[in-house]
Amino acid sequence: MVQTRRKCHIMGNKERNSYVRNAITDALLEMLKTRDLSAITIGEITEKAQVSRNSFYRNFASKEDIIRQRILTYLNEWRNRMKSEKSADQKHIYFILFDIAEQHKDFFLLLRDTNLLYLLQDEFFKNFGPTDEDNEIAAYSKAFFTYSTYGFLETWIRRGMSRTAKEMKKMLDQGASDKDL
The missing domain is CATH 1.10.10.60 (Homeodomain-like)
Structure with missing residues (x-):
């Protein structure tokens, strides 16, 4: 009640x-x-x-489980939007992730500020990373996608998410120039 x-x-x-x-x-x-x-x-x-x-x-199950379940809610939102928008464009898939993270910016920055980003990493890899059941090609493909996507997301969070999701997509569209490497 x-x-x-x-x-x-x-x-x-x-x-x-x-x-x-x-x-x-x-x-x-x-x-x-x-x-x-x-x-x-x-x-x-x-x-x-x-x-x-x-x-x-x-x-x-624990205090950490509270945070893990909130993270899982956002990862499921990303998964559902990827399916519903049916985009084959890899950069759009990243944009959806950045858009969701931007909507919940306070949460992700709180994870950073409290040194709890490892919970995000754990859930990200558990949900999108390779499994023992994957064949070799699938395992390497998932590993590449998961590590690069998580790395990009974590770097954005650690830098304070000062750029918008649209700016992040634009950065991906342009790619890194030689002077930035």
Whole structure:
């Protein structure tokens, strides 16, 4: 149940679960603005989110899992947009990634500022990198795509994301000139 302006709204299980997950995630992200992840307790997160510890453990395995799941949400958004826009243009695929990252710039810069970019790297490689089941060609192709894409994304984040997604695409379109190498 959520109360807003003297009205109570009864939520279904799916809606309630989504509410709890978002409340926990928002609470942790807010706390990360001033404290290290290791200094934040599950109890503090649930208190700030106004949910029970049981709710936390029903939805997350750890504090890192909260961040991983938010990252996964954004990676799935990228995957879904790639499928829906059906672009074969590699640069447009990068643009979609940059566009999504730009929309969530505060989150990605928070990962940088709290030394949690390794969580983004882990999820990126787990979702797009080569697997043991891939044949040799697929494995090398995925490795090239994943390492180059993640490297480009991480460099942009580490540099403060001062360029827009459109500027990043334009940079890819132009390529690096010899004087830049």
